[in-house]
Amino acid sequence: MFSNNSSSQTPLPKLQLAIVFLIQLTEPIAATVIYPFINQFVNDTGITGGNEKKTGYYAGIIESAFFLAECFTVMLWGMASDRFGRRPILLLGPLGLCLATLCFGLSTQYRDLMIFRSIQGAFNGNIGVSKTILAELSDSTNIAQIFSLAPMIWCIGVIMGPSIGGVLANPEQQFPSTLGKIALLREHPFFLPCAVVAFLALSFFFVALIGLKESRKRSLRRTSTRILKAPTRRRPSTSTLCSIVSTTSTLDADLESDQETVLASDSEDEEDSKTDIEPPATLKSILIPDVLLPIANYSLIALLDSSYTVLIPLTYTTSVPAGGLGLTPFHVGLILSVWGAANIPFPIFCIPRLIKRFGARTVNFVGVCSFLVGFGSLSGLSMLAGAIGYANWLVWALIPLQFLLSNTVGSMAYATAQIFVVNGAPSKSALGTTNGLCQASKTMARTFGPVLATSLFSLSKEHDLFGGYLVYVVFMLITFVCMRTTMSLPREMKNLG
Structure with a gap:
């Protein structure tokens, strides 16, 4: 499968790969940003009734809701990308993730945390589409190099996510003389890390909107009218009955032949079209x-x-x-x-x-x-x-x-x-x-x-x-x-x- 001759390797579409990997980066960041502060966030909603022993149970549900919602929606995103194209479906992910993450950070009730965490996972369900794009951007000479980068993206994300969540949560205590003075951040102490993740997702959306190309190749042939130029035949100038009948017969035969050629051509186009356009x-x-x-x-x-x-x-x-x-x-x-x-x-x-x-x-x-x-x-x-x-x-x-x-x-x-x-x-x-x-x-x-x-x-x-x-x-x-x-x-x- 893989050639050992590096000179025969297809050049990597670096810009397209970079954009797709940026979209993939949103998954580990959004999934792990809450880990440093989710226990305190859950306690602040009052769902535990002050019993800290219950915190892990409720926090675990919040953490799992992301991946559970992603699981239930990922097949729908994949099938939608087969029908409507990869690019529009992939663009919906970071845009929806941005809005859901902002709402998550502004939540004050446990129920709201569950709802918006699930919406985050649902919009992140289109991460499978990004892997489809990677497959379509690759061939047998460079697929190993492309897919071997996926663990690196996850590693970067799981470093960035907890770091953002741990450093920026509760700014009133972390940065009392600067960010701690902002009323919104005092009322919603876990909004800032969520806002940063939302900003990253929105930035990745605009990058993809401008630079991402559709990777699904569908060879749509346009049936064009072929003008067949028949060879010019000179007819005798004598207007005898025999010559007229002969000329008419020859013209009819030529017309029939041209019609058959056009029909055969149309038939070939239809066959090619059926072959090229896979349902x-x-x-x-x-x-x-x-x-x-x-x-x-x-x-x-x-x-x-x-x-x-x-x-x-x-x-x-x-x-x-x-x-x-x-x-x-x-x-x-x-x-x-x-x-x-x-x-x-x-x-x-x-x-x-x-x-x-x-x-x-x-x-x-x-x-x-x-x-x-x-x-x-x-x-x-x-x-x-x-x-x-x-x-x-x-x-x-x-x-x-x-x-x-x-x-x-x-x-x-x-x-x-x-x-x-x-x-x-x-x-x-x-x-x-x-x-x-x-x-x-x-x-x-x-x-x-x-x-x-x-x-x-x-x-x-x-x-x-x-x-x-x-x-x-x-x-x-x-x-x-x-x-x-x-x-x-x-x-x-x-x-x-």
Whole structure:
């Protein structure tokens, strides 16, 4: 599939890619900006009745509402893009996200938080369309390079989102002499970070409005009238009856021949038109193994990744006697930010070369295997901290190794999973629907994963199941299932050009 000759690689459409990646950046920023302040925001609505033990429950619902709404709408956006084009559907996302985020920041009731958080997720459901555009901008020579950039975009977003939320929330306390003097920000202490995210989304909308081109190629042939110039025939000037009859007969034959030629030409145009204009794909047409297996692989990766992501801060901040590392939220934030920034070059410079050298399936398999290291290292670090009594220098020294072998290597699974989904689409016209189904499945997995992980973590610790490490064992078993789906993926790719 992938050529090793760099000179034969199709040049990247850099401007179009940059615009699409900007749109994709809105998803992780909008999804994670609320994490630093959502607990306090929920408490301020009064829904907990002053009982802080209920905060996590209500905050978890708010956090999941985003991805749940995205899951329910992503297929609709994908099918709409197949019918109306990619560009108009993609433009609706950041515009709607901007308005919903502003309203979220101005909310004072828990019900309003739920409504506007869901609307955010619904408008973000068109993120699958952006992946369809990436597929249509690529071919078999550069698809690895293009899709390997997706993890980098997510890394940038999860750095920017919590940073914006943590620094700009509650400006009355953070910046009492400047922003804290603005009445609107005192009345709505969490509006400022939401406003910044809304501004970014609106900026990305205008950039896309000006620079984004329609990527869906539909060769619409215009049937033109062909004027057939028949060769000039000189007739005898003699006006005998025989000559007149002969001339009339010859003219009739020529006219018949011309009509047949025109009809044949029209028939060819109609056939070409039917061939060139493919009808939008239906959901039924993509429910085939070539599509469903890559989507299952991608969804399992999303389940493992989202679960691992929530288990890291949960394990790190849990006290040592309770089976954690006893680190502070500040330490966790610092670790995640440093890793996110350090991980950015890997997808750009390493993953495309690895795919060209070893193939997409091998790279995907290694990326999935890294989750075994991730979940295993969480349990191992907990055991080590428990044996010593605290997180000493050895624990701190092993944390970067854990992130290198699990988080960094794991990004290869995400980078290649989308390639298999695009490869499995039965036709170009089915890309939007295929990516929509993939995004819906992946988002559902991302919604379900954290709930399963946190519940299993509490259950394991409270009842000392498998020494308190049952949660890690369960996800390691799920990793083996994901590895099996990877081995069933095709070795060779279709020509995606």
